[in-house]
Amino acid sequence: MNDEKLQNIATQVRRDIIRMTNMAKSGHPGGSLGCTDFLTLMYFEIMDIDPDHFTLEGPNEDIFILSNGHISPAFYSILARRGFFPIEELATFRRINSRLQGHPTPSDHLPGVRFASGSLGQGLSIAIGCAIAKKLSNDTKIIYSLHGDGEVQEGQIWEAALFAGSKKIDNLISTIDYNGLQIDGPVDQVNSLGNLRAKWEAFGWYVLEMDGHDFSDMRKTIKIAQNNLGKGYPIMILMHTIMGKGVPFMENDHKWHGTPPNDEQATEALKNLKSTLNDF
Secondary structure, X not given: OOHHHHHHHHHHHHHHHHHHHHHHOOOOHHHHHHHHHHHHHHHHHHOOOOHHHOOOOOOOOOEEEEOOHHHHHHHHHHHHHHOOOOHHHHHHOOOOOOOOOOOOOHHHOOOOOOOOOOOXXXXXXXXXXXXXXXXXXXXXXXXXXXXXXXXXXXXXHHHHHHHHHHOOOOOEEEEEEEOOEEOOEEHHHHHOOOOXXXXXXXXXXXXXXEEOOOXXXXXXXXXXXXXXXXXXXXXXXXXXXXXXXXXXXXXXXXXXXXXXXXXXXXXXXXXXXXXXXXXO
């Protein structure tokens, strides 16, 4: 898929995010908008997946673990637009008895969702477990996971990082959404991560960096990561993004981490997002 088509999908996903959080009057638009380009590339080009035959186990296909589950608006939109469930269901986001709750959960049997990510910090441990299961099953497909930079302040992340490096989990490609902001403000002010690259390298990971809004750079970096699988180390990609990307008044402002746009703000945001696809 060429970059123009990917960008059109990403723009429509951003429209979905704005409309979903506005309609629900709750949700997390900032990080969702920032991760949209990455998720679009992963689900529409990179990963080997089968939306028509989804199973929790995912044999003989790549598995994606969303650890920072609060970016569910982007995740749900991507899943619907990729064909996992009807696009019209996006209108039920965060409603009572909807399968599209604020944080994804497999208990609602929503295709594309394999684990509950309500509590931050757990996704890397789960991804490692999935990677080990693939190895035990002689399944050569890849485990991918996505994490927030604020989430990396969680202690369980570093226990998992130590385990993966020590046990040479080498069929795993993890990515951190490194936008430098979290719900309480700049990450460096809340609880600084310091030299994040050096930390992961010290735990035995092979570390790459990429621009999370440049399809070519992401494509190239992920290819390098794939070429380093099976070499005795897990892989971490530090993905530099802009919170609120695509909506000028939301960009680089931590208040949009968990604040939905009101009707006037939603209208203004949608003016900046032109797509040839259809809204739900």
